[in-house]
Amino acid sequence: MHRYRFVLTRPLQFLPVLFGISVITFILVRLIPGDPARVILGTRATPTAIANIRAQYGLDEPLIAQYFYFLRNLAQGQMGRSILYKIDVLRLIGTRVEPTLVLVLASVVLSVLIAVPMAALAARNQGKAADQAVRIVSTLGIGFPPFWLGLMLIIVLSVQLSLFPVSGYGNTLADKLAHIALPSLTIALSLSAVLTRSLRVSMIAMLSSDIATAARARGMPERIVFWRHVFPNSLVPTINLLAVNIGWLIGGTVVVESVFAIPGMGQLLVRAIFSRDYMVVQGVAMAFACATVLVNFLADLATVAADPRIKL
């Protein structure tokens, strides 16, 4: 299948992207005022103690040399040791991946499950009450900040109705899903709003397209016209929009995991930044970047699968 040849070539393009990201994260972390040694030892530390710590983590070397070590470690599949947790950064990230992954996946699935019926309802009743209602709801969904929505959901569903746990992350699968329900709903409410609007517009355009006319002209009932012809043809723009938003979403876990106290990568990143744990910040940033690149790659795959005309 020559259309899928890009699966082999595209990863080569990731290398320069990831290299660029490594430079940016390396520099940004070091632009934050403060010093990891001071954070660990407190304000009354002696200069020799600070110098010792700095030497231990290689922080006394020139920036160029530090970056070179960082790259060398990356090439060997290592990200150094966490200053705060005193363990290997990669292992540390490994313990935090699951909650974040579950959170993102659940949010995306929930968003799609909300967006597709909403968009279909609106598009098929364009201009009528149902359409207006969907448009108002989706505008509200975009308008409300997610952290505020999250807090409101906690107050109503967890504190008052006791339907879901307030925060944290569980041990069993059911427990984990119960804990992840509110945070992913928080994300889904705003993400699905964006998707709904995009999908609604493409569906409306497709409903009056020649494809739909031809299907009606051969006697297909509106239900078939819509789900078999209009819907698949409206997907491509929304797939790309979803990919871009998952990129944002991965960064957004920083906020959501903090609000719901989920022990994932976002929370790890926040702690690492506050304690100037350079190695961890670099590691998590690289992991987020890889995930975003991967998501976009998967979106390209989905686009090619959804539309046989597209070649990449």
Added chain:
Amino acid sequence: MSSTLLSVRDLSVSVRSEAAPRLLLDRVSLDLGRGEILGLVGESGSGKSLFCRSLVRLLPSRALVIDSGTVLLEGQDLLQASEADMLAVRGGRIGMIFQNPTSHLDPVMRVGDQIAEGIRFHQGLGKAAAREAALEILAQVGFPDPKRQYLSYPHEFSGGMRQRAMIGVALSCQPDILIADEPTTALDVTIQAQILRLLTEIRDRTRLSIILITHDLGVVAQTCDRIAVMRGGRVVEENTKRALLAAPGHAYTKALIASHPSIPARLSPVTTTEAKAASPLRPLLEVDDLHVSFPSGAGLFSGQPRVFNALNGVSLRVMPGETVGIVGESGSGKSTLARAILGLNPIASGHVAFEGSNLATQRNATLAKLRTDAAMVFQDPYNALNPRMTVGETLAEVLRVQNKVQPAQIKARIDELLDLVGLDRDFATRKPRSMSGGQCQRAGIARALAVDPKLIIADECVAALDVTIQAQIVDLFRDLQRKMNLTLLFIAHDLAIVRNLCERVVVMHHGKIVEEGRSADVFAMPSHAYTAALISAIPDIDPDRPLHALPLRRADSLRGMSSLSLQPST
């Protein structure tokens, strides 16, 4: 004609708007017999398509309403039928095919599945049985390898094969009536001939009734039994084919017949002997062994990137004051040649020289010269004009950039240009939106003339226009040519128009010039088989000069399928 299958009486459709409702169809009455082909002729906006859409109650906009009338299909009034009954009528009794199969076929669904869809719905067959029936239909409409093409997507086909697929989709529901809305307008003549033959063959085999909507009287003359002429939402004339073509009653029908560019030209091409005598012997444009190629699918593992050779060693000389027509089917390299001459396509090898300066060796100097001394007129007159600018602004922009006219004289020059192309001077203040296709094309020509060019390249500039407007634009070119001693490179797929306008013609096929010579000679006695095939495929307005769908050998496999066509092997 035998028993009447469909009987339409006093069908009126109007558009609801804020102002007074406007009548789009005005008491249209028509009958269609079983096995009959009825030609519906008229200009764009005459209501042909709307009439057919109204029959199955699929109006293109919600603002349109059917006011009155009856549509009797074997006694059942379709205008009174329930929506559920209409589902069975649409496709099952009355099928439809459209002008643009590319946009009407579902691009993300396999062709075979689109055909099977109708079979399963209308005949209630299971998956496997529907698949078998679909394969049969694919073979019927001329696909050489149905099993393979069942799995293809529409974009993998050529235009002709897509239209065959569209016909297959319509036939899958086994309708009694097929409405064909400009089914061949977007196709090359040779492919058009094949599709028209396919339609008549299906009619002969299955007694299908066909309503054929077209603007081309030649198509009607070749295929239909009866003709109805529509104008402004009314049927102005209706008669059997021969009677109507031999003795048109209505003035509009007469005008339509008169403007049909049939091959035995009533208008002889302009003889520019006097222009030739006055001109120097040096050619204005010289193309020498021109090659243009495009990369097609870079091979990752196959090593060499593959290239598609759009032009394969084309040589051409155009003398000042000459009118040269370039004809050929889509994909033959006509437009590539035009773009290469203007320096818009990179040249792989060979030379283009304009007034002696060479595009390959003195690129910048030649480009500067081309930009001031050559101009192009485009196919789609509407989209080639900036919708935000008035005609006057568009022309003024060119005049200012070219710097040939004093700023103070721009206004006067615009008036002059508008006079030249036959537009009222107050068109300077109008925007393309409020102009017709013909008026837009006149404005486009005025823009080309604004640079006071020595060479005009017109790329399919009448293809999108109605026949009567086509004739006007061709007359305009003839006029300008005579008045201004213009050199015109006229690219068209319509041989008849080229025959009428151009003194010399160049026939292109697969990126090569296969024949070239005086129009009269080439058309009277084509020496190349391809030219002969092209000419014989033109539907003539005389029904007694039958259409030949000569099979053409083609190199590439998919497009080649179209030439295998439906040879009457039985």
